[in-house]
Amino acid sequence: MSRIGKLPVEIPEKVKVDFDGTTLKINGPKGELSRDIHELIDLEINDEEIIIKRNGESKDDRSLHGMTRSLIEGMVTGVVEGYSKQLEMVGVGYNASMQGKSLKIEAGYSHPVVIEPSENIEFEVEKNKITVKGIDKQQVGNVAAQVRAVREPEPYKGKGIKYIDERIRRKEGKTG
Template sequence: MSRIGKQPVEIPSGVEVKIEDGKVIAKKGNLVKEVDTRNYVDVKIEDNKIIFSPKGEDRQSRAFWGTYRALTNNMIEGLVKGFEKRLEINGVGYRAAVSGKNLELQLGFSHPVIFPIPEGIEIKVEKNIIIVKGHDKQQVGQVAAKIRSFRPPEPYKGKGVKYVDEVIIRKAGKTAKK
């Protein structure tokens, strides 16, 4: 039994949810998100809550039961609040700036790294902090991971791009012999 799948998803005010052809479609203003559940999970709306149940007793249906509930919850939470990831740049001469639809990063290479900002993502830079915001949790995480991959933090000095809450375990450098 899925502990997460059993929990119903509350529909907040201002969000319109409907089920069409096995797809859960949520709307708020002009934002539309959908999750396709038709093969493994039954979905129904009862008194302002979305309820999920597996279609069969097979392993696949039970596995997707909690997954689709979590995806739907993230979809609704993204429409209401949005998601945010914060990245920190550490290093002498390392900096970031948003210019138009691009994020320009100076990360110690001989050239600037230019990252085109995808549709549906908003990026702001405050000093050495890059803030990635959006309505899709997966897309926000993917963009943040891509930015981090340009110069991951190294364990000796901690230079590079890291998540704000990430802890870098430092290594001791070389020691001189006496």
């Protein structure tokens, strides 16, 4: 049995869970998320917890068991607390600003790069730090990766856009 999959997912007081057999909808103070649940997985919903059960013992059943539980726990955490990723801009002349709801990045190109947020994503800019916030963990990670891809950090001077906790492995330059 999956060690992660057998753990129940606790439902906080402010969260409402609805399951119609194929789609799980979770409402909370920050918003609503929905996800299709694979037919090899069954859900048992009580007032205070969600129990994830699998139909069989095949390799697919076992692999979906823990993953489904992790996805559901991420949904519950997202609608209650939300997720955020912070990025830092390093380099002379690199800056970011808000243009309405979109993010405008000047990172050494001849033109500024504008990133439009999807429906559940917000940007915050403070000096050289960019914060991506949202309720869907996967969406927040994807948008943060898009922002980082505008100018990935280079190993010689360390210039570029990096995650706050990312450590850039530096290379030694040419020796004369």
